[in-house]
Amino acid sequence: MNIRQFFARPTLWGALVLFSLAVAGCGPAPLGTGWPSLSLLNNVCDGKTTKTIVVAYNDRIVQVNPADGTSVVLKDGNCVNRPPDDAGKLRAWDFRPTGNKQFFVAPLPLDDGKMLAISYDQRLYTIDTTLAQATVADGRTIDGYSGHAVTDMVASADFIYVALNAKDVVALDRNTLDVKWKAPTDHGVWAKPLLVDDTLYFNSLDHFLYAVDAKTGAQKWKLDLQGAVTGTPLFANxxxxxxxxxxxxFEISTDGKILNQKPTSDWVWGTPVIDNGILYVGDLGGSLYAFDTANNLQQVWVQKVAAGAIRATPLIVGDVIIVGARDQKLYWLKRTDGTPINGSDGKPLVRELTAPILSDLLLIQPGDGVDIPKPYIVVSTTSTTQLLVAYTLDNGESKWSYNFQ
Incomplete structure (x- = not known):
């Protein structure tokens, strides 16, 4: 499949999303083109550690309390709440740079209460996690590069690795953000790179999986995967x-050889997950697969789960699989065979939201800076009026919902 064929299937939602991003290369992407990027952040203020959800979507980056879905209150340098606004309302932690910037990428936590964000037009912002202020208000560019950023960054002790949607991966000096080296590709890199020891792995729309030296960018090998690749590799065993x-x-050795490969019914976008030796992955046709990694990827089971695409990585917790899909539904499944788990009413445990679920799910555990009585699952949608929803893991009870103000 060549790059033209990659965009040639208008009946699939993936082609439409990718095409909309591609044509936006001449300017800002339309708001709502992508999906929220979620991450967890440990905030330390006045010696106390709290965990927050960081959401990057459309024109802003916000922090949300995982216990109740409220906006994190903006504080000053002494960890005291900032004065209320003119309406008497406490100010929320909300980062919105000037210039109509847009965000598809979760900020990268740094040292000393900072995080690094990159906007769609590749401007870098070093943001104070307490003050919601950038060290340089207008950010800075990646020297010598123009284009867009649509996937998360990765950091080592010395470098920050940035995948570019036009082509190439670049390594920035962690302190100065100057470009130290680049690893060339023929087409765009739309998945987060994977750092394992001294090797950086990444894939591209040019069909290749690359392995390069993480310190120099020198190519170790590249492998043709027969089609465009948009998911981050999983390293296990x-x-x-x-x-x-x-x-x-594909199951691939670290020296670039295909050990096993198994067919799926449709395109695979997301990253697989492995639990107890069984690999789980969804495809854009709504099917979920289980493969045995100890037995040459022998298929354990496959289930047609959703009426829409499964982009996000399945969430595995004990004997339960949670899957979100483009059909706006969240599914609870049995890990043993992928069949539905029934709720207290005897019907399959499914929760329907108001917009597609495309982002990976978050599991929030009690303790460790979060005051909740039991584990929550936090799911995001593409709608700013129902951006985040938290459900209990055990029975799918809705606990809170968050929307952009």
Whole structure:
């Protein structure tokens, strides 16, 4: 499949999303083109650690309390709440740079209460996690590069690795953010790179999986995966696992050899997950697969779960699989065979939201800076009026909802 074929299937939602991003290359992407990027952040203020949800979407980055879905209150340098606004309302932690910037990428936590954000037009912002202020208000560019950023960054002790949607991966000096080296590709890199020891792995729309030296960028090998690749590789048991738009799942050695490959019914976008030796992955046709990594990726089961695409990585907790899909539904499934788990009413435990679920799910555990009585699952949608929803893991009870103000 060549790059033209990659965009040639208008009946699939993936092609539409990718095309909308691609044509936005001449200017800002339309708001709502992508999906929220979520991450957890440990905030330390006045010696106390609290965990918050960081959401990057559309024109802003916000922090949300995972216990009740309220906006994190903006504080000053002494960890005291900032004065209320003219309406007497406490000010929320909300980062919105000037210039109509947009965000598809979760900020990267740094040292000393800072995080690094990158906007769609590749401007870098070093943001104070307490004050919601950037060190340089207008940010800075990646020297010598123009284009867009649509996937998360990765950091080592010395470098920050940035994948570019036009082509190439660049390594920035962690302190100065100057470009130290680049690893060339023929097409865009739309998945977060994977750092394992001294090797950086990443894939591209040019069909190749690359392995480069993490310090120099020198290529160690590259491997043709027969189709465009948009998911981050999974490293487990000393091997790499990844799916592609060739409708294939691959098991790959760290020296670049395909050990096993198995077909899927449709394109694989997301990153697989492995639990107790079983690999789980969804495809854009709404099917969920289980493969045995100890037995040459022998298929354990496959289930048609959703009426829409499964982009997000399945969440595995004990004997339960949680899957979000583009059909706006969240599914509770049995890990043993992928069949539905029934709720107290005897019907399959499914929760329907108001917009597609495209982002990975978050599991929030009690303790460790979060005051909740039991584990919560936090799911995001593409709608700013129902951006985040928290459900209890055990029975799917809705606990809170968050929307942009």
């Amino acid at each position: 000393g091997k790499l696992y990844i799916g592609s738009f060739a409708r294939q799942l």
